[in-house]
Amino acid sequence: xxxxxxxxxxxxxxxxxxxxxxxxxxxxxxxxxxxxxxxxxxxxxxxxxxxxxxxxxxxxxxxxxxxxxxxxxxxxxxxxxxxxxxxxxxxxxxxxxxxxxxxxxxxxxxxxxxxxxxxxxxxxxxxxxxxxxxxxxxxxxxxxxxxxxxxxxxxxxxxxxxxxxxxxxxxxxxxxxxxxxxxxxxxxxxxxxxxxxxxxxxxxxxxxxxxxxxxx
Amino acid sequence: xxxxxxxxxxxxxxxxxxxxxxxxxxxxxxxxxxxxxxxxxxxxxxxxxxxxxxxxxxxxxxxxxxxxxxxxxxxxxxxxxxxxxxxxxxxxxxxxxxxxxxxxxxxxxxxxxxxxxxxxxxxxxxxxxxxxxxxxxxxxxxxxxxxxx
Numbered sequence: 001x002x003x004x005x006x007x008x009x010x011x012x013x014x015x016x017x018x019x020x021x022x023x024x025x026x027x028x029x030x031x032x033x034x035x036x037x038x039x040x041x042x043x044x045x046x047x048x049x050x051x052x053x054x055x056x057x058x059x060x061x062x063x064x065x066x067x068x069x070x071x072x073x074x075x076x077x078x079x080x081x082x083x084x085x086x087x088x089x090x091x092x093x094x095x096x097x098x099x100x101x102x103x104x105x106x107x108x109x110x111x112x113x114x115x116x117x118x119x120x121x122x123x124x125x126x127x128x129x130x131x132x133x134x135x136x137x138x139x140x141x142x143x144x145x146x147x148x149x150x151x152x153x154x155x156x157x158x159x160x161x162x163x164x165x166x167x168x169x170x171x172x173x174x175x176x177x178x179x180x181x182x183x184x185x186x187x188x189x190x191x192x193x194x195x196x197x198x199x200x201x202x203x204x205x206x207x208x209x210x211x212x213x214x215x216x
Numbered sequence: 217x218x219x220x221x222x223x224x225x226x227x228x229x230x231x232x233x234x235x236x237x238x239x240x241x242x243x244x245x246x247x248x249x250x251x252x253x254x255x256x257x258x259x260x261x262x263x264x265x266x267x268x269x270x271x272x273x274x275x276x277x278x279x280x281x282x283x284x285x286x287x288x289x290x291x292x293x294x295x296x297x298x299x300x301x302x303x304x305x306x307x308x309x310x311x312x313x314x315x316x317x318x319x320x321x322x323x324x325x326x327x328x329x330x331x332x333x334x335x336x337x338x339x340x341x342x343x344x345x346x347x348x349x350x351x352x353x354x355x356x357x358x359x360x361x362x363x364x365x
Contacts, residue, residue, distance in 0.1 A: 094363075
């Protein structure tokens with residue numbers, strides 16, 4: 001019996017069931033659910049994210065199709081928020097014009113805000129699609145789990161010929177370099193909340209976030 | 217007899233794995249690539265990923281601007297995942313999709329019907345880089361098998 005108990009303990013240790021592993025995983029509520037990010041001012045649907053427990057995620061919306069990436073979790077800030085840094089593992093695929101998404105028309109926001117002014121994650125395209133055109137001088141730098149965006153930051157996203165990348169690829173390139181978002185982590189499925197720390201100045205630095213059940 | 221049973225048990229996982237791969241082998245041109253579609257009437261697009269292990273993901277952009285009001289939408293984007301089988305058919309690859317359980321039901325959206333629900337379609341064989349027209353439930357799609365993801 002003693003031998004059985006000792007074996008069980010060893011297996012538990014091997015599986016990482018020690019005390020440190022029992023610390024709360026700040027991302028666990030996102031596993032098997034869908035985080036939707038929308039424009040902080042107008043609710044423009046901007047991105048959907050599936051975060052997995054193995055440190056990877058899939059993001060879609062605003063960049064045509066799905067995109068795999070990995071994330072890193074930073075130390076908790078004094079205000080309790082935890083910085084989550086997303087890194088796309090891709091620079092995107094070459095989509096022929098016949099299959100390219102048609103930019104969504106200006107249906108007009110339900111109240112306030114310019115059509116198309118939303119931004120991906122938690123708003124997916126920080127500073128990206130405002131007004132439907134990329135801001136050429138806008139870039140982002142990430143240092144110590146903190147991303148700062150604005151004119152003069154980051155490197156311009158250029159193709160092999162030195163021309164600015166199309167909007168979707170420019171956003172992908174930005175996320176390839178890493179984008180960090182301080183996040184509240186005390187949420188439950190069905191919640192709708194606002195984050196005020198989007199590094200992008202678009203939508204007033206605000207993101208609306210929704211946590212949907214399942215992957216959708 | 218005992219040795220035979222133990223031997224069979226030891227080999228069982230390999231047999232199961234082999235069978236699982238046999239049910240997806242026909243889809244191998246799609247592994248690590250993207251099957252894109254675009255509805256010719258609405259402009260909605262999709263992006264289907266098939267993995268060697270029998271799982272798939274598909275992502276949609278309705279092409280219609282949406283302003284999210286709550287967890288029920290409306291949404292411009294949608295994603296689905298599930299399991300699939302793929303077998304060689306006389307006119308291409310017979311692909312059967314089974315989305316994961318859908319609880320609660322997704323809000324009605326504007327996603328293309330292609331690859332959206334449980335069921336089978338036959339995809340003609342094309343090399344990576346090809347584009348072709350495809351008809352499904354009265355809708356015409358442009359489809360392309362594009363390198364990478």
